[in-house]
Amino acid sequence: MRQVAILGVGQVPVREHWELSIRDLAVQAARAALEDAGLERADALYVGNMTGGTLNQQRQLGALVADFLGLWGIEAVKLEAACGSAGSTMRQGIIAVASGEREAVLAVGVEKMTETGGQNTTTALVGAADAEYEGIQGVTFVGLNALIMRRYMHEYGYEHVDFAPFPINAHANGAHNPNAMFRKPITRATYEKGRMVADPVSLFDASPIGDGAAALLLVPAEKAPDAVRVLGSAVATDTLAIHDRKDPLWLKAAEESAARAYRQAGVGPDDIDLFELHDAFSIMAALSLEACGFAEPGEGVRLGLEGEITPQGRIPICTMGGLKARGHPVGATGLYQLAEATLQLRGAAGAAQIDGARVALTQNIGGSGATIATHILGRTE
Amino acid sequence: MRQVAILGVGQVPVREHWELSIRDLAVQAARAALEDAGLERADALYVGNMTGGTLNQQRQLGALVADFLGLWGIEAVKLEAACGSAGSTMRQGIIAVASGEREAVLAVGVEKMTETGGQNTTTALVGAADAEYEGIQGVTFVGLNALIMRRYMHEYGYEHVDFAPFPINAHANGAHNPNAMFRKPITRATYEKGRMVADPVSLFDASPIGDGAAALLLVPAEKAPDAVRVLGSAVATDTLAIHDRKDPLWLKAAEESAARAYRQAGVGPDDIDLFELHDAFSIMAALSLEACGFAEPGEGVRLGLEGEITPQGRIPICTMGGLKARGHPVGATGLYQLAEATLQLRGAAGAAQIDGARVALTQNIGGSGATIATHILGRTE
Numbered sequence: 001m002r003q004v005a006i007l008g009v010g011q012v013p014v015r016e017h018w019e020l021s022i023r024d025l026a027v028q029a030a031r032a033a034l035e036d037a038g039l040e041r042a043d044a045l046y047v048g049n050m051t052g053g054t055l056n057q058q059r060q061l062g063a064l065v066a067d068f069l070g071l072w073g074i075e076a077v078k079l080e081a082a083c084g085s086a087g088s089t090m091r092q093g094i095i096a097v098a099s100g101e102r103e104a105v106l107a108v109g110v111e112k113m114t115e116t117g118g119q120n121t122t123t124a125l126v127g128a129a130d131a132e133y134e135g136i137q138g139v140t141f142v143g144l145n146a147l148i149m150r151r152y153m154h155e156y157g158y159e160h161v162d163f164a165p166f167p168i169n170a171h172a173n174g175a176h177n178p179n180a181m182f183r184k185p186i187t188r189a190t191y192e193k194g195r196m197v198a199d200p201v202s203l204f205d206a207s208p209i210g211d212g213a214a215a216l217l218l219v220p221a222e223k224a225p226d227a228v229r230v231l232g233s234a235v236a237t238d239t240l241a242i243h244d245r246k247d248p249l250w251l252k253a254a255e256e257s258a259a260r261a262y263r264q265a266g267v268g269p270d271d272i273d274l275f276e277l278h279d280a281f282s283i284m285a286a287l288s289l290e291a292c293g294f295a296e297p298g299e300g301v302r303l304g305l306e307g308e309i310t311p312q313g314r315i316p317i318c319t320m321g322g323l324k325a326r327g328h329p330v331g332a333t334g335l336y337q338l339a340e341a342t343l344q345l346r347g348a349a350g351a352a353q354i355d356g357a358r359v360a361l362t363q364n365i366g367g368s369g370a371t372i373a374t375h376i377l378g379r380t381e
Numbered sequence: 382m383r384q385v386a387i388l389g390v391g392q393v394p395v396r397e398h399w400e401l402s403i404r405d406l407a408v409q410a411a412r413a414a415l416e417d418a419g420l421e422r423a424d425a426l427y428v429g430n431m432t433g434g435t436l437n438q439q440r441q442l443g444a445l446v447a448d449f450l451g452l453w454g455i456e457a458v459k460l461e462a463a464c465g466s467a468g469s470t471m472r473q474g475i476i477a478v479a480s481g482e483r484e485a486v487l488a489v490g491v492e493k494m495t496e497t498g499g500q501n502t503t504t505a506l507v508g509a510a511d512a513e514y515e516g517i518q519g520v521t522f523v524g525l526n527a528l529i530m531r532r533y534m535h536e537y538g539y540e541h542v543d544f545a546p547f548p549i550n551a552h553a554n555g556a557h558n559p560n561a562m563f564r565k566p567i568t569r570a571t572y573e574k575g576r577m578v579a580d581p582v583s584l585f586d587a588s589p590i591g592d593g594a595a596a597l598l599l600v601p602a603e604k605a606p607d608a609v610r611v612l613g614s615a616v617a618t619d620t621l622a623i624h625d626r627k628d629p630l631w632l633k634a635a636e637e638s639a640a641r642a643y644r645q646a647g648v649g650p651d652d653i654d655l656f657e658l659h660d661a662f663s664i665m666a667a668l669s670l671e672a673c674g675f676a677e678p679g680e681g682v683r684l685g686l687e688g689e690i691t692p693q694g695r696i697p698i699c700t701m702g703g704l705k706a707r708g709h710p711v712g713a714t715g716l717y718q719l720a721e722a723t724l725q726l727r728g729a730a731g732a733a734q735i736d737g738a739r740v741a742l743t744q745n746i747g748g749s750g751a752t753i754a755t756h757i758l759g760r761t762e
Contacts, residue, residue: 053434054435060509061461063751067625067751073637076752077752078460078462079460080440088443095480095482101480127438238454370441
């Protein structure tokens with residue numbers, strides 16, 4: 001297997017794009033990635049998306065996007081793993097290039113969540129959970145995360161306000177990202193005033209959904225010696241329903257996929273300069289930090305309280321706003337994370353730049369931890 | 382890239398399985414494939430499915446199926462390309478093994494179309510087309526195929542009854558397949574009495590939807606010297622909407638993917654002993670035969686009239702019943718085709734056996750030809 005490099009990055013700002021369809025979003029991001037790479041064509045297209053079948057009535061997004069990119073004939077397919085769809089898409093794109101099967105692969109994540117043809121977004125999102133054992137109880141996806149957060153607070157003795165550093169850091173960082181949906185820092189007072197969505201998940205603990213698309217153009221590293229490299233790539237799974245896990249507070253698929261990615265990259269948590277984690281909910285940020293070796297179980301929240309997750313801290317997270325400030329177009333998120341990490345490693349993250357960033361970790365979570373895609377990217381020089 | 386072999390085959394009979402959920406269907410087929418291969422585990426799982434997000438409220442089928450197979454932790458993802466989902470799934474499974482990344486991959490196709498939680502199946506299926514340019518006109522997926530069939534009849538001067546050999550052959554062959562939904566031969570008189578669904582597509586020109594799952598266990602060929610080999614594998618795309626094609630009667634993605642697969646396998650149409658084609662509609666059978674080099678444009682129907690598509694003919698098609706008699710659980714179909722071709726090459730097709738079959742072609746079509754997956758399988762000895 002040969003090494004893979006990221007030659008092009010394309011992003012559509014996360015917004016409520018009432019004037020853009022799912023095809024427009026995907027095509028804009030993919031074109032931007034091609035342009036950034038200085039290429040006219042890709043020879044395969046992998047599209048990550050979660051709700052397009054229901055909300056946009058499209059069940060063949062690979063062909064659709066290839067068609068409107070003018071890349072007629074190329075191999076294309078859509079991949080789905082709930083909110084982990086785009087991370088899983090990156091993974092398959094990497095295998096296609098690493099194997100020697102492809103020379104230039106577009107990995108695109110896209111989600112169109114406004115204008116849903118009368119379909120209910122909350123209902124579509126609970127498809128991330130187990131429909132027959134969780135969804136059927138009437139629990140929403142926010143509700144499932146509320147159960148986990150409540151258990152964590154009980155188990156480790158935290159108060160709600162202890163989670164404040166996660167959204168405060170995300171919104172402070174997002175203010176520097178032109179592609180972020182929200183670019184206004186928040187204070188601890190703002191956090192405390194946030195209304196409850198599903199107790200104890202308040203407004204600022206839950207990421208906003210949105211419309212968006214992000215794309216990367218992948219090539220063999222020997223063809224792009226200066227480009228950011230993929231050092232590690234792994235997807236692991238866990239039980240779909242939370243009640244089937246031995247410990248609902250441990251992201252086993254995060255631990256497992258991170259372990260594989262660390263092994264491939266030959267690095268460990270101490271070598272990571274920034275971590276684009278999946279803060280769909282504040283509790284998920286804490287659990288990711290713990291499962292990836294940055295904190296002991298129950299100590300992820302403490303890392304926030306001690307200021308270690310900010311750009312100046314030991315492990316900067318959500319450096320471009322994370323899911324909370326950049327926004328969470330569910331099936332696109334994993335590729336936004338990878339796009340942002342690539343910009344950081346290029347030194348092209350503008351005011352959000354982490355000085356001297358050389359190795360970045362990204363982690364994209366499907367459901368309450370059932371599919372987790374972990375990637376490690378590195379600078380060459 | 383190393384060669385890939387098919388070590389295990391598993392199928393659930395296509396039926397209206399009112400007592401089985403989408404997870405049950407997928408798990409049963411996958412377990413059967415593992416058992417057939419004599420293996421306890423696979424190290425990755427690729428699941429093909431089209432409508433599960435809407436009809437079954439599951440948007441993370443990879444993790445769900447891995448979970449209930451007891452394969453906790455393994456990499457898993459769902460792939461979607463409308464009715465071409467399972468062929469595309471096989472393709473990614475092959476790349477994973479051929480690349481050296483994986484040693485034992487389960488490729489599973491599954492669809493659960495009865496009990497749809499109040500959702501409309503016809504609406505879900507039109508997601509195979511372009512929602513904004515085709516679906517919005519109110520056209521159904523059968524309606525789109527009716528437009529193509531009408532045009533073909535007009536262009537080449539055929540009558541409706543000239544298409545009779547396709548369903549007659551399919552139903553005659555399906556009678557020998559225990560996994561087929563319909564096991565009763567039909568006559569020309571039955572065909573002529575079939576009521577119109579969307580003129581000129583009559584009841585026997587359209588395949589029945591159903592519940593089902595089929596699975597293959599893929600390993601490196603060096604580990605299974607006697608197993609059926611994958612000789613060629615390709616996916617190509619075309620415009621999603623029919624009106625965007627220069628010629629609506631030519632399946633460009635079939636021609637292109639077949640050309641790639643022939644090249645990889647080092648064979649041509651004359652070397653093919655049987656062809657499991659995508660007869661979702663009679664017209665698609667004709668167009669597939671033409672695009673893959675078995676007939677000149679406009680002559681696919683003639684091949685049927687001349688008896689060349691039967692088990693005794695020049696190019697036996699739909700040898701286990703095809704989509705029409707086996708049934709068409711949309712996102713599972715591509716893997717049923719591959720499972721059936723594998724059984725034929727093993728000499729294990731029972732009364733449906735094509736004598737001396739050594740090389741088989743399979744072709745799985747998403748939408749009206751927008752994503753087409755073509756595979757060539759071969760016997761070793």
